[in-house]
Amino acid sequence: MNLDKLAERYGTPTYVYDLAAVRAAYADLRAALPEPTLLYYSLKANPHPTLVAELAALGCRAEVSSTGEVDAALAAGVDPAAVLLTGPGKTTATVSHALRRGVRRFSVDSPTDLARVGAAAAGHGTRAECLLRVNADEPVAGMGLAMTGTASQFGADASWVLRRPGDFRGTAEAPVTGLHLYMGSNLTDEATLLRQFEVAVAIAVRLRDVLGDLTEIDLGGGFGTPYARAGVRPTLPGLAGPLARLLDDRLPDWRRGGPRISFESGRYLVGDCGTLLCRVVDVKSSKGQLFTVLDTGVHHLGGMAGLRRLPPILPSVRPAGGHDDAPAEIVTTGLVGPLCTPLDTFSRTAELPAPRPGALLTVPNVGAYGLTASLLAFLGHPAPAEVVVDGDTPVSASRLCLDRVDLPVDQPATVPSGR
Numbered sequence: 537m538n539l540d541k542l543a544e545r546y547g548t549p550t551y552v553y554d555l556a557a558v559r560a561a562y563a564d565l566r567a568a569l570p571e572p573t574l575l576y577y578s579l580k581a582n583p584h585p586t587l588v589a590e591l592a593a594l595g596c597r598a599e600v601s602s603t604g605e606v607d608a609a610l611a612a613g614v615d616p617a618a619v620l621l622t623g624p625g626k627t628t629a630t631v632s633h634a635l636r637r638g639v640r641r642f643s644v645d646s647p648t649d650l651a652r653v654g655a656a657a658a659g660h661g662t663r664a665e666c667l668l669r670v671n672a673d674e675p676v677a678g679m680g681l682a683m684t685g686t687a688s689q690f691g692a693d694a695s696w697v698l699r700r701p702g703d704f705r706g707t708a709e710a711p712v713t714g715l716h717l718y719m720g721s722n723l724t725d726e727a728t729l730l731r732q733f734e735v736a737v738a739i740a741v742r743l744r745d746v747l748g749d750l751t752e753i754d755l756g757g758g759f760g761t762p763y764a765r766a767g768v769r770p771t772l773p774g775l776a777g778p779l780a781r782l783l784d785d786r787l788p789d790w791r792r793g794g795p796r797i798s799f800e801s802g803r804y805l806v807g808d809c810g811t812l813l814c815r816v817v818d819v820k821s822s823k824g825q826l827f828t829v830l831d832t833g834v835h836h837l838g839g840m841a842g843l844r845r846l847p848p849i850l851p852s853v854r855p856a857g858g859h860d861d862a863p864a865e866i867v868t869t870g871l872v873g874p875l876c877t878p879l880d881t882f883s884r885t886a887e888l889p890a891p892r893p894g895a896l897l898t899v900p901n902v903g904a905y906g907l908t909a910s911l912l913a914f915l916g917h918p919a920p921a922e923v924v925v926d927g928d929t930p931v932s933a934s935r936l937c938l939d940r941v942d943l944p945v946d947q948p949a950t951v952p953s954g955r
């Protein structure tokens with residue numbers, strides 16, 4: 537797809553997502569996982585309806601955490617039976633919304649959460665299947681953004697469950713029939729991925745002894761891919777074999793669905809499908825330091841990045857395509873956005889071919905944790921256009937917008953006078 541043409545047609549900033557890249561990532565991830573296993577797409581990476589629909593058509597289930605994500609998954613064609621609602625702060629309103637829409641699988645984080653799902657299911661006259669989210673007590677060596685082995689706001693410590701298993705079995709309306717063991721994110725090497733799955737399987741085997749038979753064990757994922765800079769999504773050709781042997785060894789009936797094994801991924805499936813097109817607005821120097829000001833910033837990209845800290849974002853400069861194209865000198869520049877805060881900085885020391893006002897820049901590998909992970913409402917700039925292509929064929933174009941909706945204002949009751 538000609539990015540320069542898209543930038544002209546839709547203006548900048550514009551996100552471009554390529555469905556051909558989504559299919560390639562899906563095929564690579566399936567090849568990295570043993571069969572038969574289930575794969576959930578985590579909508580928080582990118583809830584764009586065309587991407588979710590593509591992944592649903594490929595066979596992904598949906599891992600969601602809010603009423604908005606429930607609706608996005610169902611609107612994209614995901615079967616409600618294939619939706620898993622997760623998250624540490626599920627309110628009764630959220631759970632009830634999901635139940636009304638046909639969702640029956642919930643990851644629960646605590647006895648309180650389990651009881652809340654149970655009460656909501658009973659209120660709806662239905663039954664909810666619960667996967668208990670468990671936090672491993674030991675750290676997994678080699679994991680960066682670890683959600684395990686330390687105090688965690690997610691799930692229940694395995695030691696807590698072992699100490700008081702009766703608090704974690706659920707009720708007739710909401711029995712705990714599975715486990716959810718998401719341990720971390722953006723792991724790129726097979727050895728680390730395998731080690732976390734070994735820890736997860738060991739926990740599952742121990743907890744099965746106290747919780748009884750389990751129908752599903754969600755082993756999480758954390759499959760990594762480059763973010764907001766050049767780089768190639770890794771393939772994981774050496775994972776499926778050892779993972780299948782691990783499961784054969786520890787959970788010998790897994791191939792017959794006793795239990796079913798599932799995985800989750802957001803960034804791996806959509807990270808490299810997305811590119812952000814933006815332009816240089818100004819280039820100036822302050823006290824010897826160069827600043828390149830862009831028409832995009834942390835309200836469109838990198839507001840949170842799905843990581844605890846924001847890594848520097850590194851776009852590449854498009855060659856202008858003119859005749860006088862001597863290769864530009866490489867300069868070190870601060871790369872900043874238009875927001876009125878010094879936090880709106882993609883990089884303090886980007887090394888780029890000297891950018892000129894009007895130059896088109898592309899930020900690669902931003903299909904995951906781009907627009908919806910950013911500070912869209914801050915300062916009121918419009919959202920970038922989002923254009924979906926399939927190779928060279930345009931598929932959809934849209935722009936997200938925030939609307940203020942008026943709510944009724946209750947006037948204080950007037951006290952009749954003369955009493």
Ligand SMILES: *Cc1c(COP(=O)(O)O)cnc(C)c1O
Pocket residue numbers: 578580581599622718720721722757758759800801802803804842904
């Ligand atoms: C964020 C999250 C994911 C997706 O993480 P990626 O790094 O995008 O694959 C999966 N499962 C849970 C529970 C999450 O919180």
